[in-house]
Amino acid sequence: MPAKRTTIKDVAKKANVSIRTVSNVINNRDDQMRPGTKSRVERAIKDLGYQVNRSARALKTGKTKVLGLAMPDFDQPFIGFLVNAFDEAARRRGYATVSSLFGFSNERRRDFADSIPRINADGWAYLFEEPIHPDSPLFQQNVPLILISDYSSAGMYDIITMPNTESSQYLTNTLFDQGSSSIAFIGAPESLYDKSAADSDKLKYLIMNATDGNGTLRLKGYVLAHLQHGKEIPWNQVIPTKHMTSFSGVTATYNLLKNKVLPDSIVCVNDAVAMGVISTLIRNGFSIPEQIRVCGFDNIPESEISVPPLTTINFHIDQYAQLAVDALVSRINGNLEPANTFTSGFNLIERESTRIFS
Amino acid sequence: MPAKRTTIKDVAKKANVSIRTVSNVINNRDDQMRPGTKSRVERAIKDLGYQVNRSARALKTGKTKVLGLAMPDFDQPFIGFLVNAFDEAARRRGYATVSSLFGFSNERRRDFADSIPRINADGWAYLFEEPIHPDSPLFQQNVPLILISDYSSAGMYDIITMPNTESSQYLTNTLFDQGSSSIAFIGAPESLYDKSAADSDKLKYLIMNATDGNGTLRLKGYVLAHLQHGKEIPWNQVIPTKHMTSFSGVTATYNLLKNKVLPDSIVCVNDAVAMGVISTLIRNGFSIPEQIRVCGFDNIPESEISVPPLTTINFHIDQYAQLAVDALVSRINGNLEPANTFTSGFNLIERESTRIFS
The missing domain is CATH 3.40.50.2300 (Response regulator)
Structure with missing residues (x-):
């Protein structure tokens, strides 16, 4: 805390007026004010050395x-x-x-x-x-x-x-190790699809060479875990979204549900997307985690009160x-x-x- | 948009240096800079009339x-x-x-x-x-x-x-009209209990005379709807919380669940509290809305993807x-x-x- 400085309250007290009156004088809103009041306030400002210019401090220091x-x-x-x-x-x-x-x-x-x-x-x-x-x-x-x-x-x-890639690889590996055999990814950046025209070889090349973007890097960790476990990447279960919001998760889940074969687990690009995914799965009669396991990234406070509570990566x-x-x-x-x-x-x-x- | 003004980029271009170099000159971080570079930047700043003081605009206008x-x-x-x-x-x-x-x-x-x-x-x-x-x-x-x-x-x-009181009265009335017979309120301001020592007559007096506080005013609407329907206020089902967060809703629900007789509906002081309430009820085996109906206030975006989607008051x-x-x-x-x-x-x-x- 800086040393005590003169405030508008001190001015108001000295001039025996309200804070609002002092403010009106400072801001030239004094056309309906009695001249005696105005001059009393101005005198108090001067006597106390009250600093009225709010830019002055920045200029000084x-x-x-x-x-x-x-x-x-x-x-x-x-x-x-x-x-x-x-x-x-x-x-x-x-x-x-x-x-x-x-x-x-x-x-x-x-x-x-x-x-x-x-x-x-x-x-x-x-x-x-x-x-x-x-x-x-x-x-x-x-x-x-x-x-x-x-x-x-x-x-x-x-x-x-x-550590987007490392954490995603760790998360996907953990799902495999716990018995998942088919893992979807929801929240692949839509921009990747613009560049790859949804050609899976080109998509894989772009992802494996990516150094940028939390969505792409989290997807890269998912791809690396598949390679590590000798699994094919299920490209039709890698669902793009434009944003990373709950509503994106809702739309993407409906896109996933069009597939004939559903995954047993879903890695979502963040917790917000995961909450939209969970909401949509439950509304469509799926039970979590019994039929489909869902997880996210970020450990936002809401992940703890999600129904069911959400498995997630904590980035501290x-x-x-x-x-x-x-x-x-x-x-x-x-x-x-x-x-x-x-x-x-x-x-x-x-x-x-x-x-x-x- | 104001008319085009000189930017740091213009200065950098004129002096043939990077933006960072210009920034270093402006901020006196030039002790490792060649004197020729520094003077070239200073000349460009002067020639272009570049405004380096970020408080100047505020002072001027x-x-x-x-x-x-x-x-x-x-x-x-x-x-x-x-x-x-x-x-x-x-x-x-x-x-x-x-x-x-x-x-x-x-x-x-x-x-x-x-x-x-x-x-x-x-x-x-x-x-x-x-x-x-x-x-x-x-x-x-x-x-x-x-x-x-x-x-x-x-x-x-x-x-x-x-319109806290009016909307809450309307919401509670709607629940009664749809067949609710026992409605709880979660999120009564804890401060009311400090003042009333949980004496229900005093509590009612404080609430009925309240003109302040969204929690108190929403509780007042709930009380008014009970009076309107000739119902006793179920004070043991009016649960206080300190804050208005999801976590407050979780704690308050456990306090509600200690009661021997549970309500068929719960009005929550806001949507965040309602989400904590829903989470806790579901985790304790209740089905919503079949066993207990839950609603909130504010119509936050998350209320739409809640499981189940949340009935709420929209304040536009x-x-x-x-x-x-x-x-x-x-x-x-x-x-x-x-x-x-x-x-x-x-x-x-x-x-x-x-x-x-x-």
């Missing part, structure tokens, strides 16, 4: 001790989970945080980029769910930036990422958020090293959605 | 065209739902938005209040889930404020609220957010009228969690 966190939108519960963790990690370092949204369109991103200097944070962490071109207006900022992302930054910025969100804050603060403090990549740990949280009952 | 939205934390999915709606409503008025968290402790709120002048928004909407004292540092700000809240602001600020979040943005922008533009209260509409969304199957 050059630092605002505020970190920004920007993402497309709040379309899935993981985002709120991350914002809480980021805010806690920032406060441990003495920073306040703000969050903002840059949407999905180029126009929105230009607008957002234009708002950054006005928001006045010392630096920004961007949460990217798709690759962003280095020429994007988002990057044309004169404050430090880092990425919370599974996409490369062409060496421009620090990246905070997760507190550690992940702390890595992001530490990297950003380090850049704000003048760290000139080349861009780094920081990766969280993971462990598997086994809950009832994959548990085999005898 | 006095307005940042940014609206702030602050809440305790992201502990429930309603918050993300509201942030999306608030951002969309703000953009329709030409404003960017930032969100920030003020936590639950006095210390956190002092820290947050101290960060407001540094964040630099033109005004703030506060989302309050409990009454805040007018002397709180949160209110000692020289920017316009409004409240998104079901608590009074002692006439100091505009309030955006919901888009309208609600637009009312908040319009009120705040009006104050920023100098509106001096006395504080107003703006109330959204509501309708009942009936889904399978209360539907009676024959």
Whole structure:
């Protein structure tokens, strides 16, 4: 906490008026005010040395001790989970945080980029769910930036990422080891299908050579586990989605159910998708885990109260958020090293959605 | 969109260096830079008239065209739902938005209040889930404020609220009309019990005279519907919770299940609590809606993919957010009228969690 400074309340008390009256004087909303009131307030402001210009502090110190966190939108519960963790990690370092949204369109991103200097944070962490071109207006900022992302930054910025492939391979292997013989994957990035025209050899090539994108990297772990177990990849049970929301999971499940042979297990690209998958399976008369086992990634709080509770990969969100804050603060403090990549740990949280009952 | 202004990219191009190099010069991180590079960047900045001081714009216009939205934390999915709606409503008025968290402790709120002048928004909407004292540092700000809240602001600020009592009375009446004979309420504010020492006459008096708090006002609608139907209030089936999260719903359901006689329906204080209630009932072998009907408030996106899909009150979040943005922008533009209260509409969304199957 800084030393006590003069507040609007002190001014109001000294001038014997309400806080709102002081605010009205400051903001030139005083045309209906008695002249005596106005001059009393102005005198109190002057006597107390009250700082009315809200930009003055930033100009004086050059630092605002505020970190920004920007993402497309709040379309899935993981985002709120991350914002809480980021805010806690920032406060441990003495920073306040703000969050903002840059949407999905180029126009929105230009607008957002234009708002950054006005928001006045010392630096920004961007949460990217798709690759962003280095020429994007988002990057044309004169404050430090880092990425919370599974996409490369062409060496421009620090990246905070997760062990997507390793954890997915581990999860899929565990399902095989527990007796699964047919495992579907829901939430393959639709963009992969645009590139491969659904040619399975080309799809496999793209996946095996991928270094980017949490959806693709999680799918890669699933493919690697199949290879490790000497299994064919069941491409007709690898279902693409456009987004990673519960609603995407609902639609994808209906696409999966069109197949004549259903899997005994489903790896979902994240917990939100898994919840949509579970909802749709149950509404169509399937029992989980008895007929189909379902699991996800992220360990969002909702995964614990899902019906049934969801097996998922825990990426240690507190550690992940702390890595992001530490990297950003380090850049704000003048760290000139080349861009780094920081990766969280993971462990598997086994809950009832994959548990085999005898 | 403003007219094209000089960006850091233009400077980098003119000086024939990377954007990062320009950023390093601007932020005095140039101790390892060749003097020729540094002076070339400085010349380009000067030639192009590039505005390096991020506070300058705010100083010049006095307005940042940014609206702030602050809440305790992201502990429930309603918050993300509201942030999306608030951002969309703000953009329709030409404003960017930032969100920030003020936590639950006095210390956190002092820290947050101290960060407001540094964040630099033109005004703030506060989302309050409990009454805040007018002397709180949160209110000692020289920017316009409004409240998104079901608590009074002692006439100091505009309030955006919901028809909590009317909608709850309507919902409870509908359950009675559809044949429910015993309806529980989960999510009564724990604070009411602190005041009443669980004396049911005192509790009823407090509720009937309440004008504040979404939990209390929703409980009031439940009580009014009982009176309307000539029913005793089943006080042992009115279960308090400390928060309004899914986890609160889980704990409260176990408290309800201790009763010898169970209700045939449960009104939950919001959708998040309802999801915890449903999860716990199903895990304890109850079928919904056949044995127990469950419903909530807010119509969050997750209510649609709940298993079973959740009956809930829709408060028209888009309208609600637009009312908040319009009120705040009006104050920023100098509106001096006395504080107003703006109330959204509501309708009942009936889904399978209360539907009676024959």
